[in-house]
Amino acid sequence: MWRRTFTSATALKDKKWDALIIGGGHNGLTAAAYLARGGLSVAVTEELVPGFKFSRCSYLQSLLRPSVMNELELGSKHGLKLLRSNPLSFTPCLDGRYLLLGTDKHLNHSEISKFSQKDAEAYPRDFLDLLLSPVSKVLNNWFEADVLKATLASDAVIGSTASVHAPGSGYVLLHHVMGESDGDRGVWSFVEGGMGSISKAIGSAAAEAGAHVVTNAEVSQLLIENSSTVRGVILADGTEVHSSVVLSNATPYKTFMELVPSNVLPDDFVRAIKHSDYSSATTKINIAVDKLPQFQCCKLNHPHDGPQHVGSIRIGFESMEEIHSACQDAMNGVPSRRPFIEMTIPSVLDKTISPPGKHVINLFVQYTPYKPLDGDWQDHDYRESFAQKCFTLVDEYAPGFSSSILGFDMLTPPDLEREIGLTGGNIFHGAMGLDSLFLMRPVKGWSNYKTPLKGLYLCGSGAHPGGGVMGAPGRNAAHLVLQEVRKTT
Ligand SMILES: Cc1cc2nc3c(=O)[nH]c(=O)nc-3n(C[C@H](O)[C@H](O)[C@H](O)COP(=O)(O)OP(=O)(O)OC[C@H]3O[C@@H](n4cnc5c(N)ncnc54)[C@H](O)[C@@H]3O)c2cc1C
Numbered sequence: 001m002w003r004r005t006f007t008s009a010t011a012l013k014d015k016k017w018d019a020l021i022i023g024g025g026h027n028g029l030t031a032a033a034y035l036a037r038g039g040l041s042v043a044v045t046e047e048l049v050p051g052f053k054f055s056r057c058s059y060l061q062s063l064l065r066p067s068v069m070n071e072l073e074l075g076s077k078h079g080l081k082l083l084r085s086n087p088l089s090f091t092p093c094l095d096g097r098y099l100l101l102g103t104d105k106h107l108n109h110s111e112i113s114k115f116s117q118k119d120a121e122a123y124p125r126d127f128l129d130l131l132l133s134p135v136s137k138v139l140n141n142w143f144e145a146d147v148l149k150a151t152l153a154s155d156a157v158i159g160s161t162a163s164v165h166a167p168g169s170g171y172v173l174l175h176h177v178m179g180e181s182d183g184d185r186g187v188w189s190f191v192e193g194g195m196g197s198i199s200k201a202i203g204s205a206a207a208e209a210g211a212h213v214v215t216n217a218e219v220s221q222l223l224i225e226n227s228s229t230v231r232g233v234i235l236a237d238g239t240e241v242h243s244s245v246v247l248s249n250a251t252p253y254k255t256f257m258e259l260v261p262s263n264v265l266p267d268d269f270v271r272a273i274k275h276s277d278y279s280s281a282t283t284k285i286n287i288a289v290d291k292l293p294q295f296q297c298c299k300l301n302h303p304h305d306g307p308q309h310v311g312s313i314r315i316g317f318e319s320m321e322e323i324h325s326a327c328q329d330a331m332n333g334v335p336s337r338r339p340f341i342e343m344t345i346p347s348v349l350d351k352t353i354s355p356p357g358k359h360v361i362n363l364f365v366q367y368t369p370y371k372p373l374d375g376d377w378q379d380h381d382y383r384e385s386f387a388q389k390c391f392t393l394v395d396e397y398a399p400g401f402s403s404s405i406l407g408f409d410m411l412t413p414p415d416l417e418r419e420i421g422l423t424g425g426n427i428f429h430g431a432m433g434l435d436s437l438f439l440m441r442p443v444k445g446w447s448n449y450k451t452p453l454k455g456l457y458l459c460g461s462g463a464h465p466g467g468g469v470m471g472a473p474g475r476n477a478a479h480l481v482l483q484e485v486r487k488t489t
Pocket residue numbers: 022023024025026027028045046047048050053056057058059060061062063217218219220249250251254282283284416420421422426427428429459460461462466467468469470
């Protein structure tokens with residue numbers, strides 16, 4: 001595998017680069033790989049060591065575009081190894097039943113039949129009905145079993161502040177099921193070594209093509225000529241780095257409101273960016289445990305790791321109304337009294353990430369408002385009490401879970417903003433509502449990676465087609481830049 005070339009920030013100032021990328025998220029690195037393969041000299045500036053952060057945030061792969069995987073030879077040459085999970089989801093119920101769903105249609109049929117024979121027959125459907133509707137409306141039309149509807153609806157609210165009854169929630173569900181793993185539609189997988197391995201593999205492809213990655217090199221401002229044209233960036237240590245092409249992997253808000261000097265952009269553009277929706281109600285808790293959770297409902301013959309442990313485990317919501325009521329609490333300004341939790345246990349399939357017998361557990365939790373009315377996320381006791389509420393909820397389904405915890409790390413929306421650079425803590429670089437997708441992403445009139453400044457492009461999740469570890473914005477932006485550069489040479 002190729003080693004990434006880490007260049008010192010001061011070495012960057014000695015030449016004019018063909019292209020400069022702000023941020024080494026997986027999209028920034030994808031853009032770097034395509035641009036360098038297109039023959040451009042490329043530098044990537046990153047605040048900290050890239051790749052590491054992803055393990056703390058994202059936890060499942062499916063959205064990474066097969067074109068990025070294949071063209072950059074991430075699996076065949078750069079060491080990326082996907083660990084497919086099947087069954088894909090497990091929803092335990094307090095009445096002693098459970099629902100497993102996966103890629104095996106016979107398993108799905110017999111599992112759903114436990115709740116409704118009619119739903120088992122109706123399950124294989126055309127998901128396109130979902131595009132514009134509230135997810136609850138569509139699922140209520142199709143199915144009758146609450147636990148099935150809740151399991152499917154959960155993907156419609158992941159990363160959003162909206163309820164299952166919100167128009168557009170159906171699209172978020174589609175966004176989460178449109179991916180694939182090794183050619184299988186809708187299948188999620190873990191990544192050996194954690195999600196950071198995706199960035200490592202893409203970074204390795206970029207380095208192989210000649211891109212230079214500079215860490216500890218925060219960009220503090222863009223250099224703009226004649227109020228209209230980019231000519232490089234200024235790093236936080238004052239170093240000027242020159243290029244007439246700059247791609248930003250930072251959020252659109254950060255790019256235009258913090259890095260571009262004021263009075264350079266058109267007023268209507270600034271207003272649209274400033275008022276984009278960056279609300280977030282997501283908290284991530286990463287936990288080390290000394291044993292696997294034992295789900296009370298499981299009479300499965302797998303006391304240690306079994307099918308209930310390998311997929312996405314949906315805890316605390318057995319009906320869409322429970323998801324709605326968790327959301328209502330946040331609408332009223334407080335964290336959900338009974339949070340919505342998606343649990344994953346990557347160490348069941350990936351033996352490289354925890355000591356033998358011990359496990360890594362991710363809890364993706366909603367809804368936690370950015371500024372709660374009843375406390376402050378900076379307050380240690382407030383944080384601790386919310387974390388304990390989540391652990392107690394897991395205990396209802398898997399008694400003894402709390403006492404298996406060896407330690408944990410918690411990222412609330414303000415932590416995601418401060419530590420990961422996600423404006424408002426929004427996990428997608430801006431909400432994925434119908435008013436900010438397709439031609440409207442990031443804002444109306446600017447969906448093609450270009451910006452009002454000549455030479456400045458967006459290449460991160462704030463651009464079309466949006467959030468998730470996908471690589472599509474990075475790849476598309478790089479193709480556009482290569483086309484434009486070739487036109488002028
Ligand atoms: C808690 C959580 C869970 C998630 N779970 C999943 C999941 O399971 N599966 C999935 O597919 N997606 C998931 N996501 C979404 C996914 O992680 C993001 O959509 C994706 O990582 C965005 O990639 P990106 O390259 O566009 O941006 P980022 O990964 O945000 O990268 C942007 C980079 O730019 C850098 N940067 C910003 N400003 C500057 C500056 N001024 N100077 C230098 N560098 C700068 C930042 O440090 C950052 O590294 C999750 C996100 C979160 C927060």
